[in-house]
Amino acid sequence: MRRLFFSAVLMMSGSLLAGCASAPNEPTLTLVTQKSPEQFTACVMPKLQDNALSPSLSQTQRHYRIVVSSSVAADNVIEAYKASNGGKVFVYERSLLSSGFGRAAKDCV
Numbered sequence: 001m002r003r004l005f006f007s008a009v010l011m012m013s014g015s016l017l018a019g020c021a022s023a024p025n026e027p028t029l030t031l032v033t034q035k036s037p038e039q040f041t042a043c044v045m046p047k048l049q050d051n052a053l054s055p056s057l058s059q060t061q062r063h064y065r066i067v068v069s070s071s072v073a074a075d076n077v078i079e080a081y082k083a084s085n086g087g088k089v090f091v092y093e094r095s096l097l098s099s100g101f102g103r104a105a106k107d108c109v
Contacts, residue, residue: 025092027090027091027092028091028092028093028094028102029089029090029091029093029102029105029106030088030089030090030091031088031089031090031091031105031106031109032083032086032087032088032089032109033080033086033087033088033089033108033109034085034086035086035087035108035109036082036086036087037059037062037063037064037080037081037082037087038064040064040080040087040089040108040109041057041059041064041066041080043107043108044066044078044104044105044108045057045066047100047104047107047108048066048068048100048101048104051100051101051104053068053100053101054068054069055067055068056068056069062081062082063079063080063081063082064079064080065077065078065079065080066078066079066080068101070094070095072095073094073095074094074095075094076092076093076094076095076101077090077091077092077094078090078091078092078101078105079092089105089109091105
């Protein structure tokens with residue numbers, strides 16, 4: 001009985017550690033849109049601001065990046081890239097308190 005208990009504890013702790021070891025650079029959501037990165041960003045920014053978030057926007061010729069800073073976790077990031085027929089969007093939702101972050105991106109696709 002004791003051996004069974006320790007086996008269960010070891011399995012559970014191993015699975016918890018595996019979750020901690022997942023790559024932080026993997027997007028939590030990948031979306032394809034018909035909108036250009038500029039159009040997508042113009043849709044997402046007001047939605048994030050309406051959720052009392054303070055997004056910052058940066059851009060290059062083919063890429064837009066929206067960052068919502070967090071004092072308790074890694075920053076939440078949305079990246080929109082230009083594609084041949086619209087754009088590709090990567091959402092990195094890294095904080096449990098970021099309700100509405102991924103939803104705003106989905107709403108604007």
